[in-house]
Amino acid sequence: xxxxxxxxxxxxxxxxxxGAEAARVVAEYRLSAxxxxxxxxxPIAVIPGSQLFGLVLPRWVRxxxxxxxxxxxxxxxxxxxxxxxxxxxxLLDDEKLTASKPPSVLPEDTLLEIASxxxxxxxxxxLVEDKEGTYYGALTMSRxxxxxxxxxxxxxxxxxxxxxxxxxxxxxxxxxxxxxxxP
Amino acid sequence: MSLTAVLAVVVxxxxxxxxxxxxxxxxxxxxxxxxxxxxxxxxxxKDVFFxxxxxxxxxxxxxxxxxxxxxxxxxxxxxxxxxAIWAAQKAKAxxxxxxxxxxxxxxxxSALLDNVTTVLLVAPVTLLLCxxxxxxxxxxLLAEAMASNIGGAATLIGDPPNIxxxxxxxxxFNDFLVHLAPIVLVLLxxxxxxxxxxxxxxxxxxGERAEAVMQLTPGExxxxxxxxxxxxxxxxxxxxxxxxxxxxxxxxxxxxxLGAGAAVLVSRLPSEDFLADVEWxxxxxxxxxxxxxxxxxxxxxxxxxxxxxxxxxxxxxxxxSQGVLVGSAVLSGIVDNIPYVATMSPIVHDLVGAGGDLxxxxxxxxxxxxxxxxxxxxxxxxxxxxxxxxxxxxxxxEHPISFWTFTKYGLVVTAVTVGLCVPYVWLRYFVLA
Numbered sequence: 260x261x262x263x264x265x266x267x268x269x270x271x272x273x274x275x276x277x278g279a280e281a282a283r284v285v286a287e288y289r290l291s292a293x294x295x296x297x298x299x300x301x302p303i304a305v306i307p308g309s310q311l312f313g314l315v316l317p318r319w320v321r322x323x324x325x326x327x328x329x330x331x332x333x334x335x336x337x338x339x340x341x342x343x344x345x346x347x348x349x350l351l352d353d354e355k356l357t358a359s360k361p362p363s364v365l366p367e368d369t370l371l372e373i374a375s376x377x378x379x380x381x382x383x384x385x386l387v388e389d390k391e392g393t394y395y396g397a398l399t400m401s402r403x404x405x406x407x408x409x410x411x412x413x414x415x416x417x418x419x420x421x422x423x424x425x426x427x428x429x430x431x432x433x434x435x436x437x438x439x440x441x442p
Numbered sequence: 443m444s445l446t447a448v449l450a451v452v453v454x455x456x457x458x459x460x461x462x463x464x465x466x467x468x469x470x471x472x473x474x475x476x477x478x479x480x481x482x483x484x485x486x487x488k489d490v491f492f493x494x495x496x497x498x499x500x501x502x503x504x505x506x507x508x509x510x511x512x513x514x515x516x517x518x519x520x521x522x523x524x525x526a527i528w529a530a531q532k533a534k535a536x537x538x539x540x541x542x543x544x545x546x547x548x549x550x551x552s553a554l555l556d557n558v559t560t561v562l563l564v565a566p567v568t569l570l571l572c573x574x575x576x577x578x579x580x581x582x583l584l585a586e587a588m589a590s591n592i593g594g595a596a597t598l599i600g601d602p603p604n605i606x607x608x609x610x611x612x613x614x615f616n617d618f619l620v621h622l623a624p625i626v627l628v629l630l631x632x633x634x635x636x637x638x639x640x641x642x643x644x645x646x647x648x649g650e651r652a653e654a655v656m657q658l659t660p661g662e663x664x665x666x667x668x669x670x671x672x673x674x675x676x677x678x679x680x681x682x683x684x685x686x687x688x689x690x691x692x693x694x695x696x697x698x699x700l701g702a703g704a705a706v707l708v709s710r711l712p713s714e715d716f717l718a719d720v721e722w723x724x725x726x727x728x729x730x731x732x733x734x735x736x737x738x739x740x741x742x743x744x745x746x747x748x749x750x751x752x753x754x755x756x757x758x759x760x761x762x763s764q765g766v767l768v769g770s771a772v773l774s775g776i777v778d779n780i781p782y783v784a785t786m787s788p789i790v791h792d793l794v795g796a797g798g799d800l801x802x803x804x805x806x807x808x809x810x811x812x813x814x815x816x817x818x819x820x821x822x823x824x825x826x827x828x829x830x831x832x833x834x835x836x837x838x839x840e841h842p843i844s845f846w847t848f849t850k851y852g853l854v855v856t857a858v859t860v861g862l863c864v865p866y867v868w869l870r871y872f873v874l875a
Contacts (some may be wrong), residue, residue: 319839322565
């Protein structure tokens, strides 16, 4: 199996998207990362979902993790509202989010090359771009692992459904729903 | 001046300029300078490790190392965060009362721990409290940085310059408590008054927001009650070890190392947990610095400097101590006070000797050096490590403190605190001695 067989169209966000909206996109589509695109739709960053947790936490809490315990439920909810105040662009500029050049593979790359790229970049999502830089879509960790499991002889209905084309924008494998538009 | 002396001065001055410029890593400069001194034959390889006068001062290095390990474990208990939030609630979240309590806590903690650790612990919790109260945190952070420099002057272990002075002057923990703690207490009271004038009178109380502070749960910040109890016992024993030096004759460095060993044993933490906070770079910086200053001593430069100073001041120690006090304050505001004190200590040693039983007039020079160097650090944003750390934290949290903002307040605080030390030194060591 090659990257072009596993590529999916994933929703993208822009620099103007707020942190809260980005979190909603990740949650709605059960993504492990979110792709940030520029005005022309070209991906400029891949932000792992785990880094969005860092956005919820004020800097002083990240400097001193003990302080998270000082907030009660109301205080914690108030802090989460801060996600509405900053955009992905602000956050990228402030280096609160590490998003170097998005990691990518070629459409013809094999499972081993994909696994190597993901392992090397410590990312749950890769972009698929050809040598000219044309963007094809993204590879998600769950789909790559589904392909690896299949290659290793593991098979099930869920795995087969996971490998169907463009499943993300049609709804999740476990809960199919109406076709969703990317924001 | 001999060729060796000239070489030593050139290397030392070059290194000093590089350290002051902050363009090159200061540890690299200190180690590079030390290596040059050895290569040029100004200091012998054997002296680097084994000479008490011209080599690495292991008392200082191991005292710092021991305290860093103890603090590293203690901070993991969350006790500092607990105390700060508890104090804010005791102050009913009234901004100035809260500022006073945070200033007192910072000064007290700085007297027992190093200043940088103290502000690293107090600044994040201050940002949390200010966010809850919708207050600008800058006045609080400035007050805390300055309180840490003032509080650190009170004890032997409070500020690295004091550790160097204690080792070079043969002064004990109790000597520092007797000679510096009383004036630091006065300075702290004066600083609270200054804090009202500089910031406090403009702080506004917001009852609605105060409720957000009262709802915080400080007890939840204590991560491990058993570890906290054990660590408080260890810290208490370490302080007892410092206080009973005249009975046990245990060097402070040994007390700190024994305390660190005990802390490691009772905490049962993996080594990476308590070694990660040890500032190895700082320890190496000190080592390199000692070798460079040792080379100046070896080459006779320090003796010549001290001799010319003796010729100038004769036995007028009053003028000398006031000069050292004010001069040290001015210089420490401009350059790092650690290399300054490391250089000045052998000069003062040559001038008046060492030991807690020196006549008051001569001893006053050591105390003037400590007060000047510690308090002078408040003058500018780069005068002390705690200032650099606080301005860094403020910047990361989107509340930048410019160099001039810090300096504007820092100069006032330094002028007042050093101004109060001038009559103290005069009265205590000359009029009432």
